[in-house]
Amino acid sequence: RHVADFQLSIASVTEDSSSNCLAQDLPLQAQKLAERLKCDAVVSEISAGPGTVNFTINRKLLAKTVLQQVLKDGSEYGVKSELFSTVPRQKAVIEFSSPNIAKKFHIGHLRSTIVGNFIANLKVALGHEVTRINYLGDWGMQFGLLGVGFQQFGNKEKLKSRPLQHLFEVYVRINKAAEDENTKELAKDFFRKLEEHDEPTLSLWKQFRDLSIEEYIRIYKRLGVHFDEYSGESFYQEKSQEVLKMLEEKGLLQKTIKGTGIVDLSEKKDLSSFSTVMRSDGTSLYITRQVKPIYLAAAIDRMNKHSWDTMIYVTDKSQSNHFQHLFQILKLMGYDWAERCQHVSFGLVQGMKTRRGEVIFLEDVLNEVRSRMLQNMASAKTTKELEDPMETAEKVGLAALIIQDFRGLLSSDYQFSWDRALQSRGDTGVFLQYTHARLHSLEQMHGNEQLTDVNVACLQEPDAISVLQHLLRYDEVLYRSSQDLQPKHIVSYLLTLSHLAAVAHKTLPVKGSAPELAQARLCLFQAARSVLANGMKLLGITPVTQM
Numbered sequence: 001r002h003v004a005d006f007q008l009s010i011a012s013v014t015e016d017s018s019s020n021c022l023a024q025d026l027p028l029q030a031q032k033l034a035e036r037l038k039c040d041a042v043v044s045e046i047s048a049g050p051g052t053v054n055f056t057i058n059r060k061l062l063a064k065t066v067l068q069q070v071l072k073d074g075s076e077y078g079v080k081s082e083l084f085s086t087v088p089r090q091k092a093v094i095e096f097s098s099p100n101i102a103k104k105f106h107i108g109h110l111r112s113t114i115v116g117n118f119i120a121n122l123k124v125a126l127g128h129e130v131t132r133i134n135y136l137g138d139w140g141m142q143f144g145l146l147g148v149g150f151q152q153f154g155n156k157e158k159l160k161s162r163p164l165q166h167l168f169e170v171y172v173r174i175n176k177a178a179e180d181e182n183t184k185e186l187a188k189d190f191f192r193k194l195e196e197h198d199e200p201t202l203s204l205w206k207q208f209r210d211l212s213i214e215e216y217i218r219i220y221k222r223l224g225v226h227f228d229e230y231s232g233e234s235f236y237q238e239k240s241q242e243v244l245k246m247l248e249e250k251g252l253l254q255k256t257i258k259g260t261g262i263v264d265l266s267e268k269k270d271l272s273s274f275s276t277v278m279r280s281d282g283t284s285l286y287i288t289r290q291v292k293p294i295y296l297a298a299a300i301d302r303m304n305k306h307s308w309d310t311m312i313y314v315t316d317k318s319q320s321n322h323f324q325h326l327f328q329i330l331k332l333m334g335y336d337w338a339e340r341c342q343h344v345s346f347g348l349v350q351g352m353k354t355r356r357g358e359v360i361f362l363e364d365v366l367n368e369v370r371s372r373m374l375q376n377m378a379s380a381k382t383t384k385e386l387e388d389p390m391e392t393a394e395k396v397g398l399a400a401l402i403i404q405d406f407r408g409l410l411s412s413d414y415q416f417s418w419d420r421a422l423q424s425r426g427d428t429g430v431f432l433q434y435t436h437a438r439l440h441s442l443e444q445m446h447g448n449e450q451l452t453d454v455n456v457a458c459l460q461e462p463d464a465i466s467v468l469q470h471l472l473r474y475d476e477v478l479y480r481s482s483q484d485l486q487p488k489h490i491v492s493y494l495l496t497l498s499h500l501a502a503v504a505h506k507t508l509p510v511k512g513s514a515p516e517l518a519q520a521r522l523c524l525f526q527a528a529r530s531v532l533a534n535g536m537k538l539l540g541i542t543p544v545t546q547m
Contacts, residue, residue, distance in 0.1 A: 004047070004054035005062070005469055011051060026051035059465065060457040063520075066468050067456050070527040075534055079125050081475035087482075090309035091129045093302055094120050097225075098315070100137030101212045102146050102167040105362040107349045107416075108316045113362075114402055115346055115410060116314040117225045117540045118487050125538060126482055131306055134216075135298065136232035138209050142171070144191030147204060148183060149174025163211035164361055195237070209234070219362050222394065224540055231298065239297035244278060247293075252332055253277070263291075265328050275325040291325045299330060303337055310340050312485075317345035317411055344485055347413035349405075368418075369397030373430075376422055377547070392544050397422070399429030399541040403495075406487040406539060427495045432536060435498040437547040438505065439529035446510055446522055454519045463504040464521070467528055470497055474531055487539055494535045501528045 010030045027050050034048040045056035070077050096116020099109045116132070123130045149170040150159075158166040177183045193201040213230050220226060244261070247253040253261050261278030264271050276290040302311065313323055323343035330338035352359055354368040373393035377386075386392050404421040408414060424430045459468070470493075477493040480486075505525070510518045533543045 003466075003469070004049075005057045005472075006055040007049070008053045008055070009051065010053065059460055062465070062468050062472070063456040063459045063524075066471050067523055067527050070471060070530055071523070074530065075537075077531060077534060078474040078478045079127070081479075083475050083479045084126060084482075087126070089127050089129070090123075091131075091306060092120075092123050093131045093133060093306050093308045093311045094123075094314065095133045095135050095312070096120075096314040097220075097227075098135045098137070099216070099362075100142075101208060102142065102171040103137070104168070104360045105164075107352045107359055110359075110362060110365060111316070111346050111349060111405060112314050113220070113223065113225055114405060114540055115344065115487075116312075117223075118406070118538065119312060119314065119344065119485050121538050121540060122478075122482060122485075126478075131229065131308070132227045133229045133231050133302075134227040136209075136213075136230060138232035139234040139237065141187070141191055143194060143205060143208075144187035144189070145174050145178060145183075146171050146208065147190040147194070147201065148186045150204065150208075159207065159211060163208070163215050164363075167208060167212065168360065219366070222366050223362075223398065224542055233294055236294045236297040236301065239301060240293035243293040243296045243300070246333065247277065247329075250333060252329075263329050263332065265325060265332075275329060277329070291322060291329060295326050296329060296333075299326070299338075299341065300335070303335070308340075310342065312342045312344055314344045314346070317347060319343070320345050344410070346410040350413065350415050352416040365401075366394065366398075369401055369422075370394040372418060372422055373397035373400070376424070380424070386546055392547060395542045395544050396430055396433045396547065399433050399536070401429070402539055402541055403427075403429035403432065403491060406491045408488060410486060410488075429541065432494055432498055432532070432541070433544050434547055435501055436529060436532050436536065436543045437545055439501060439525050439532070440543075440545045442505070442510065442525055443522070443529070446518070454523050455516055456520045456523055458517055458520050459524055461508060463500070463507045464524055467497075467500050467504050467524060470500055471527060471531055474535075490535050490539060494532060494539075497528060497532055497535075501525065501532070504528075 010026050010033065014029065027048070030048040030051055030053055034046050034053045037046050037053070039046060042058055042061060043055050044058040047054050047056075073080055094116055096119075097109055097113040099105045120130050120132050146167065150167075153170050153173050155166065174183070178187070190201060194205055209232075216230075217226075244253065247261075247263065252263050254264060255261060260276055262271075262274045262276050264274050266272040266274070277293055277296075299311070302308065315323075320343060323341075327338045327341050327343075330341070352365070354364050356364070359365055370390065370393045373396050374389060377389065377393060377396075400421040404414075404416070407427065421428065422430060424434060459465075474493065477489045480489040508521050508524075510521050510525070513521065536543050
């Protein structure tokens with residue numbers, strides 16, 4: 001029996017569902033209502049279910065409307081839906097990725113990068129103006145150590161050719177010596193010179209920063225990610241002092257007996273909730289209850305510069321408290337726009353290791369996913385001769401990583417598994433890529449001509465209808481994701497679309513069918529591939545055309 005296209009639940013429309021409408025009355029009410037409604041040119045059948053009224057759309061109209069819309073709107077299909085007609089176009093600032101120079105690019109940074117990229121892609125697709133910011137850890141006492149380390153173990157050539165690796169190695173080596181009093185003094189001295197803008201010191205630091213960013217840009221490009229702005233802690237040194245002054249002037253800064261500066265966040269002003277904003281002796285104690293004035297300064301500066309409507313920070317959930325405090329302090333300072341700041345948090349990933357051990361650099365992950373995928377492709381019987389197997393392996397592997405990461409709620413922790421991520425069957429990124437490549441080669445095989453004046457009304461088989469019904473729902477899924485910024489709605493939609501398309505591909509052959517039917521089916525598969533590609537791109541996946 002076919003599934004209805006739309007369903008109305010009787011309980012949702014009866015007046016006071018508790019008293020005068022008992023559960024056993026619902027089927028009867030549904031029956032009565034269904035009998036009173038009449039079919040028309042759009043609705044071809046109305047029937048009653050257990051407490052629901054079911055509507056079936058005229059099948060010819062369904063095929064014609066959906067396919068025309070998909071092929072006409074192209075990459076804007078779903079986005080042009082009336083669901084978004086009342087949503088105002090906004091300016092959004094999104095801060096994501098944000099690694100620390102000379103330190104590990106850990107899996108949390110990878111998650112922040114792909115989640116932030118998805119949110120930015122979605123907002124851009126919906127017509128918002130987006131500024132993507134990478135806020136680097138590029139300042140602080142560790143640069144004193146790094147500077148001293150580089151003077152002792154540094155190599156200019158290595159710094160130029162592999163800056164991230166080399167700075168990390170130098171930092172690890174000097175850290176071993178950091179217990180030594182002499183090294184400590186030298187590091188303090190180097191950082192003091194940096195703060196005083198001593199020319200040679202500053203120029204070395206600038207090299208560290210610039211060369212690291214160049215390398216980041218190259219690696220982000222492999223991920224399909226870009227930034228409009230590379231910001232960082234170094235930008236807000238002076239401004240953070242101004243923020244402390246402002247807090248003092250507004251009477252928000254209190255000193256404890258130990259001399260630390262705190263801001264009272266409690267309702268009753270009894271310090272039951274507070275945040276540390278200033279340390280007494282300049283030691284770099286990093287307390288979770290601490291909000292660095294630097295973050296306050298950055299938020300205020302971005303408002304002045306971009307006058308945004310919404311600002312989103314994408315980090316792991318261990319920082320939720322920090323952002324709550326940040327927004328609260330901004331509000332106390334009189335900045336009402338703090339309410340339009342948002343922290344999108346995500347859970348922790350356990351167990352991501354490469355063959356060489358734990359992940360230290362983003363490049364390790366990309367190389368690992370590429371080599372594992374190449375191996376899988378080489379051992380698969382279906383792999384065609386590819387023009388660029390390395391690039392295909394990388395794109396398919398990245399799809400696998402992203403889908404494994406986006407399948408659940410962002411806030412949930414998960415156990416990473418290479419084998420599960422890279423499976424070709426089941427709900428994986430590899431399966432999405434495989435489906436896209438198959439549908440693409442079907443189009444290539446049949447002349448890839450522009451399909452116009454096709455009579456799609458002959459698409460009546462249940463497997464064709466299932467695909468059409470699913471295509472019709474794409475805008476609802478985009479809407480849900482735009483509301484809660486969770487990619488999982490789009491992921492499960494695309495996986496279902498791929499499964500439905502795979503079934504239709506088996507049961508509805510193009511080859512050997514009458515020309516009119518072949519054209520109509522081709523049209524259906526083209527629409528499915530188009531929507532699949534759109535959704536994949538939003539998630540940050542580059543669809544491959546052969547596999």
